[in-house]
Amino acid sequence: MRLLVIEDEVKLAQYLHKGLGENGHVVDVAHDGIEGRRLALGGDYDLVLLDVMLPGVDGFGVLQAIRAEKRALPVLMLTARDRVEDRVRGLENGADDYLVKPFAFSELLARVGALLRRGQQAPQPATELNLADLRLDLLSRRAERGATRLDLTAKEFKLLALLLRRRGQILSRTTLAEQVWDMNFDSDTNIVEVAVRRLRAKLDDPFQHKLLHTVRGMGYVLEDRAA
């Protein structure tokens, strides 16, 4: 996917370029609003990462220009200001999503992935998720590894389903707290750790082949590393 990053902080732009590039995207960087607007309107991009505070033309100005010409181009706005008004203003002006600096890279990657997927045809909603010998039946809410049925609580099932749906992606504790428990704040990360540990006790501990992995400092990922 081709991404355009419009960001004037050089170090941040560099790391976005590197990180997104390593995750399979082709990334162009603009360091000011005027250059960014020119590239966004002239180039063929699948998504724009747009900083709010930019030299030349600010993020809202660039957003306006993009929306005037390219209605469908997804725009993810970034800002250091954690003021709600900015968020509201961005979304009202047609931004597709919003991320407040400082953000975790994994969080950015997840949002970018979600926005890019949105452009594609929605896949048939799965009723069953599989990974190695793990099988989740979303209708009957059954979880099995091989022939063994896993006895999960409702939240554990939801947690596992999320990890399974986003397999291979590192999900931060904050993302998990948001998506599984609807806790939209920087919560005590210890709570998510304990919940994951308990899930792991049921999911992985009795089995030789581990599926749920901790990525230190970043979060958790469900993947079949033996394959």
Place this chain on the structure above:
Amino acid sequence: MTSCPSVLCSHSIATRLSKKLALLTMLLLGALSAASWFFVGMMVKERNRVDLELRSELVADLLALEARNGGEAAVLRRLATDAPMRAGSCLEVRDGAGRLLYTDHRTPALNTSNHLREHDFSIPAPGVAGGELRARYTVDYTADALIGRRWAAGMATTVLLAGALVALITGWTVRHALHPVRDLAQQTRAISPQQLHQRLALADPAEELLPWITQFNALMDRLQQAYGQLEAFNADVAHELRTPLATLIGQTEVALSRERSPEALRETLQSNLEEMQRLSALVNDMLFLSQADRGVTARRGAPVSLAGLAAQVSEFHEATLEDAGLALRIEGDATLPVDEPLVKRALSNLLGNATRFAEPGSTVVIGIAPAADTQQVQLVVENRGAAIESEHLPRLFDRFFRVDEARCCEDAQHHGLGLAIVAAIARMHAGRTLAESASGTTRVGFTVAGA
């Protein structure tokens, strides 16, 4: 209101008061003088009238006597003889048929005077044509009027002088009386962040100034306390940031000091990442607190069941509660428009605290009930466990306050802002915090106002 700067719009109390008092004095004295002038004038007029009548009677008696004794000739003779006694006046005498018998010489003053009084009277005189004399006595009272005018001028001067005098005395007195205010201004000027302990004091304070001084000193108390807290907070922040930063720098230096395997470098980077995320969480929490300090209020949504929010939060804590061997119960409910994420965050912090300090095997209770004395709803988390000493209770919600340094720091994730955030969320909902601990039960919570 004009939009001029307040300094230019300010006025002097002394000037205002002296102007007002002077004006008032002049008005009162002026009115008094005018009234007395009016009454004295009436009295003088009355006296003049009586005087004229008396004079006329005298003339009438004399002329009646002369007429009876000597007829018209005697009358004329008497009139001519007495003429000098009637200086400043004029007597006209006619007989009963209206023929002018006699008139005094009218002086020019008499002709031009505006203060003449006339009195007509008749005198029975059998020897005169018509059987009577008709007299008109005209007297000039200019002298009296002149006295009146002088008196009025004197009064006016007195009024003006009194006004000026009152203005001067008032100005001086007020300036003198306001001297303590200048004194207070001087004392206030001396207060600086380095000398926040200074308070205003007057040797002989005026009753009117006392509330002002008391309030100012109370304000200074609050400011000094807040300033002290801020200083302590800054020191705490610096301390909290310094330790992880030192770790980060040290670890990185060690890692770079010689060739390392990719695994070892990854290990260092991962450890650094964890440390940096703790720093980031700390900074985010401090930003949240500073927003609350700036007076940002909660964004209330539609009314929600607080017990419902508590249930969500307890689901979030399910694993940690079970790990700690604790049961949980939610009691009571209320439906209020609140900022849901904030209330959940506060409840989550309270529940996290209760989980850490609860006796294993006990039950943690989230109680939702109307607050005792106000129109607010209180959310309280109650746990069994070692009591918190009463002297610590008021400071429980202070930033970085830890009841027991040793107890909490086994786990670096609890940086001591959890309850401060609860307090901030309470404040953002116009509520307050509450904490009590007695006989093995600790109840910590907050209230939210209805809307």
